[in-house]
Amino acid sequence: MLTDESKEGRPESVVVPQRMDAVRELIMQDLHVTYLEMKASLGIKVFKEIKKNNRQHRTIFHHDNADCHTSAETSRLLEGPEIELTGHPPYNPDLAPNGFYLFPCEE
CATH class of the missing domain: 1.20.5 (Single alpha-helices involved in coiled-coils or other helix-helix interfaces)
Known part of the structure; x- marks a missing residue:
């Protein structure tokens, strides 16, 4: 066995x-x-398991105001205390932090 x-x-x-x-x-x-x-x-409890088992590497969800991300169910899920979100200004790609976590050492 x-x-x-x-x-x-x-x-x-x-x-x-x-x-x-x-x-x-x-x-x-x-x-x-x-x-x-x-x-x-x-x-x-998926997100708690991800966070508990991944202490050195954080999981960050990029909320980009897409239709599927702004539904009531998704918004309620993402407002939980165990979720860290990166903001995204609506309809303004110049101000969007797309590369913020890809290139954290650059300014």
Whole structure:
């Protein structure tokens, strides 16, 4: 039998077979189920896991005011305390910080 060795700072298992089965069951019940519906029914905490397991490298989401980013559901999700956003002035690409995190040492 093959088993994983435990590593310091790493959760015992991020992918749980029972959770995978529950996700498959949700998808089979409704092929159009959304991630937010799965998150609500299964209690999945993706952003907290990303932040917890990635302490040296931050995950930064660039909110560029695209239609899909300004929907009510997305806005509520992005306003959480565990999410760090970079602002983006609407309709003004000259002021947009597109390269800010690509070239952090340059001024």
